[in-house]
Amino acid sequence: xxxxxxxxxxxxxxxxxxxxxxxxxxxTPFDYLSLLNTCLPLIFVAIxxxxxxxxGGIDLSVGGxxxxxxxxxxxxxxxxxAALTVLIICTACGVLNGLLVARGxxxxxLTTLATLSIFSGLALRTLPxxxxxxxxxxxxVLTHPDVPTGxxxxxxxxxxxxxxxxxxxxxxxxxxxxxxAAARATGIPVVxxxxxxxxxxxxxxxxxxxxxxxxxxxGDPNAGMPFILTSIAAVVVGGIAFxxxxxSALGAMAGAVALTLVTDVLFFAGIDPLYQSLxxxxxxxxxxLLGSGAVLAGNRRRAAA
Amino acid sequence: xxxxxxVSKSFGGVKALRDASFAARPGEIHALAGENGAGKSxxxxxxxxxxxxxxxxxxxxxxxxxxxxxLSLAPDLTVAENLFxxxxxxxxxxxxxxxxxxxxxxxxxxxxxxxxxxxxxxxADLSVAHRQIVELVRALATEPEILVLDExxxxxxxxxxxxxxxxxxxxxxxxxxVVFTSHRWREIEDLADRVTVFRNGSHVTTREKLGxxxxxxxxxxxxxxxxxxxxxxxPAGADRTLTVxxxxxxxxREVSFDLHRGEVLGVGGLAGQGQxxxxxxxxxxxxxxxxxxxxxxxxxxxxxxxxxxxxxxGIAYVPEDRKSEGLLLPMSVRDNLALGILDRLSSAxxxxxxxxxxxxxxxxxxxxxxASRPMTQPVGTLSGGNQQKVLMGRWLLTDAEVLLLYDxxxxxxxATKHDFYQLIAQLAERGKAILLYSSETEEIAxxxxxxxxxREGRIAAELAGPVGDAEQIVAASMRERR
Numbered sequence: 049x050x051x052x053x054x055x056x057x058x059x060x061x062x063x064x065x066x067x068x069x070x071x072x073x074x075x076t077p078f079d080y081l082s083l084l085n086t087c088l089p090l091i092f093v094a095i096x097x098x099x100x101x102x103x104g105g106i107d108l109s110v111g112g113x114x115x116x117x118x119x120x121x122x123x124x125x126x127x128x129x130a131a132l133t134v135l136i137i138c139t140a141c142g143v144l145n146g147l148l149v150a151r152g153x154x155x156x157x158l159t160t161l162a163t164l165s166i167f168s169g170l171a172l173r174t175l176p177x178x179x180x181x182x183x184x185x186x187x188x189v190l191t192h193p194d195v196p197t198g199x200x201x202x203x204x205x206x207x208x209x210x211x212x213x214x215x216x217x218x219x220x221x222x223x224x225x226x227x228x229a230a231a232r233a234t235g236i237p238v239v240x241x242x243x244x245x246x247x248x249x250x251x252x253x254x255x256x257x258x259x260x261x262x263x264x265x266x267g268d269p270n271a272g273m274p275f276i277l278t279s280i281a282a283v284v285v286g287g288i289a290f291x292x293x294x295x296s297a298l299g300a301m302a303g304a305v306a307l308t309l310v311t312d313v314l315f316f317a318g319i320d321p322l323y324q325s326l327x328x329x330x331x332x333x334x335x336x337l338l339g340s341g342a343v344l345a346g347n348r349r350r351a352a353a
Numbered sequence: 354x355x356x357x358x359x360v361s362k363s364f365g366g367v368k369a370l371r372d373a374s375f376a377a378r379p380g381e382i383h384a385l386a387g388e389n390g391a392g393k394s395x396x397x398x399x400x401x402x403x404x405x406x407x408x409x410x411x412x413x414x415x416x417x418x419x420x421x422x423x424l425s426l427a428p429d430l431t432v433a434e435n436l437f438x439x440x441x442x443x444x445x446x447x448x449x450x451x452x453x454x455x456x457x458x459x460x461x462x463x464x465x466x467x468x469x470x471x472x473x474x475x476x477a478d479l480s481v482a483h484r485q486i487v488e489l490v491r492a493l494a495t496e497p498e499i500l501v502l503d504e505x506x507x508x509x510x511x512x513x514x515x516x517x518x519x520x521x522x523x524x525x526x527x528x529x530x531v532v533f534t535s536h537r538w539r540e541i542e543d544l545a546d547r548v549t550v551f552r553n554g555s556h557v558t559t560r561e562k563l564g565x566x567x568x569x570x571x572x573x574x575x576x577x578x579x580x581x582x583x584x585x586x587x588p589a590g591a592d593r594t595l596t597v598x599x600x601x602x603x604x605x606r607e608v609s610f611d612l613h614r615g616e617v618l619g620v621g622g623l624a625g626q627g628q629x630x631x632x633x634x635x636x637x638x639x640x641x642x643x644x645x646x647x648x649x650x651x652x653x654x655x656x657x658x659x660x661x662x663x664x665x666x667g668i669a670y671v672p673e674d675r676k677s678e679g680l681l682l683p684m685s686v687r688d689n690l691a692l693g694i695l696d697r698l699s700s701a702x703x704x705x706x707x708x709x710x711x712x713x714x715x716x717x718x719x720x721x722x723x724a725s726r727p728m729t730q731p732v733g734t735l736s737g738g739n740q741q742k743v744l745m746g747r748w749l750l751t752d753a754e755v756l757l758l759y760d761x762x763x764x765x766x767x768a769t770k771h772d773f774y775q776l777i778a779q780l781a782e783r784g785k786a787i788l789l790y791s792s793e794t795e796e797i798a799x800x801x802x803x804x805x806x807x808r809e810g811r812i813a814a815e816l817a818g819p820v821g822d823a824e825q826i827v828a829a830s831m832r833e834r835r
Contacts, residue, residue: 113474130682142583161602173642214703214704214706215683215702215703215704216695216696216698216699216703216704217702219688219691219692219704220692220695222681222684222688223681223688224694225685226681226682226683226684227666227680227681227682230679230680230681231681231692232638232657232658232659233636233638233658233668233679234658234662234679234681234692234693234747235658235659235662235663235693236659236692237659293684294683
């Protein structure tokens with residue numbers, strides 16, 4: 049959490065610097081709004097990924113679930129009913145992951161690698177070529193280009209996490225992640241917690257899909273794919289332990305914003321798009337070094353007790 | 354020579370060592386004594402450089418070897434690989450010569466009289482005692498000038514302790530400086546030339562002669578009533594709570610017994626006669642192969658711990674290696690206590706913080722859990738005795754009617770043991786039904802209304818308690834055995 053804020057502050061300062069030197073003025077409210085609308089899908093996927101990683105798992109299928117969601121809503125003209133259908137289907141996809149992992153006892157990385165293929169296949173079947181549309185009324189509510197409606201969804205994301213943290217379910221997530229055998233011996237329904245977590249992750253991907261189509265006004269059945277790596281990167285930057293049980297989704301949210309800012313920084317710095325991937329990788333290494341430094345210090349502190 | 358001067362070390366806000374000083378000479382065996390949390394383990398980690406002290410200095414002359422209490426062997430490597438991890442036999446290209454690895458290890462083990470350990474075995478498959486012996490051989494084989502052993506005997510049997518003692522004495526004669534810790538006072542008296550007592554992270558005294566009674570006083574800072582509490586009698590005609598018939602699981606062949614309200618029923622016998630399987634099967638952590646369990650007259654199927662907990666059975670289980678005890682070590686004392694009663698503490702899925710805090714406070718006070726910040730402090734940072742109290746507190750909060758206490762006093766200091774004895778008597782008085790196992794037969798002899806002696810997975814004898822004399826239980830577990 050701490051290093052996520054550190055990384056975010058650093059990235060934001062760089063963003064301000066690069067922006068003002070290249071354009072001669074500070075970012076306008078419009079810039080912030082478009083930044084927010086661009087960030088939102090990744091923020092939600094990062095929350096979903098955080099929940100899974102907190103239980104000691106990983107979800108590679110977020111890209112597939114999101115692509116499927118994008119394909120469905122775009123193919124159905126982007127109505128509110130379509131959006132609702134997407135949320136339900138995406139949650140179901142997540143629950144399927146959870147059942148395979150918890151009941152079928154298949155390693156999360158294998159399960160979600162397989163379902164990634166299945167879900168993205170379904171996405172291509174639903175919307176074979178990029179296209180489709182979003183209902184303008186829905187768009188005005190979700191990601192209005194001039195009115196900061198996006199703030200509502202950001203607030204919902206942060207608030208939702210803070211509430212979840214205080215629930216029985218939230219506590220159980222941490223218990224399962226820190227020691228599954230001990231959690232079972234405490235009477236925690238481990239299977240239910242895992243299914244719930246993957247289901248919530250699916251729901252988050254659904255929300256992200258709806259927001260993504262709303263922000264880009266059209267659908268692409270492959271659009272979810274980059275979110276696999278970026279959501280994992282956000283979790284890493286956010287300082288969530290991959291062994292489970294430690295960290296906060298707030299960190300991953302900060303990580304998601306930082307990762308989006310990096311793309312803008314590269315754009316305003318006039319860096320050849322060919323080098324974008326290279327610089328994003330460098331950024332990740334630096335952020336992870338910061339994070340692992342903090343983790344190492346924490347380990348040293350714990351080892352002695 | 355080994356000299357520690359003015360060393361301090363804190364973890365978070367907890368001071369593990371305060372200005373600790375200590376010195377050991379060549380050619381002596383030096384014991385470090387102290388309760389859990391006195392700072393012995395931290396001092397040892399500072400000695401061998403695993404931890405860097407916040408202040409103070411450590412001076413050593415010569416090679417130093419250490420054997421840790423938390424075994425430092427890689428579990429998935431073979432014994433031979435572990436023995437030669439730091440300096441494996443290599444060929445011309447610098448590649449490890451696997452063909453000579455095991456023969457060399459065999460030779461080394463034989464040299465130390467440990468031919469009963471297979472050097473090709475995967476370390477994780479060994480018993481805790483054998484793993485500890487491999488760890489000791491690895492340290493001894495370096496022929497160090499300073500040898501530091503943290504609780505080397507905790508997992509060992511008598512004959513193995515004698516083996517280790519022989520090597521410690523041999524090294525002393527060679528002018529080596531041997532430092533060790535132990536919870537068993539007899540070993541300290543037998544072996545140590547000098548004893549240093551630690552309390553609360555500080556050096557209390559270093560002496561050549563120290564009696565047990567005085568040592569306990571020095572370690573705890575108060576004099577301790579070493580007697581066992583009087584057990585309240587089981588009320589006449591008390592209800593049967595737990596009825597077990599024909600239970601089979603793991604090494605447990607066939608066991609039947611009744612447990613009444615307000616009764617403490619001991620499970621004795623030599624180590625490994627199915628005691629652990631009995632406890633785990635009753636709690637649903639091990640699948641039973643047959644037999645029935647009745648709780649308050651109703652048949653009960655326990656397929657997982659959740660079933661047992663719902664029915665009102667709690668277990669405080671401290672396994673042999675003490676690494677996991679059902680506690681979530683990175684989580685706070687509060688979370689660990691509250692996890693068992695989340696249903697009761699929450700309304701509409703939200704945990705009520707005030708109710709949670711009240712429950713946690715009541716347990717911290719009732720059990721005397723020593724934690725500086727119980728609401729946030731991770732359980733893993735508490736001393737062993739306090740961790741066990743937290744585990745116990747969790748089940749007391751659930752109002753479990755049947756308590757399965759498996760070796761709860763294992764590796765716990767004298768003062769905490771005494772607290773546990775009092776607690777067990779109080780719980781029996783409040784009508785709890787308690788099944789008790791302890792690796793210290795003495796405790797079973799004094800704390801139980803009745804004792805079942807297990808042998809080869811069956812009940813070999815039933816003794817009326819309090820037996821008072823541990824010898825009787827031992828005799829009963831050996832009888833008819835040729």
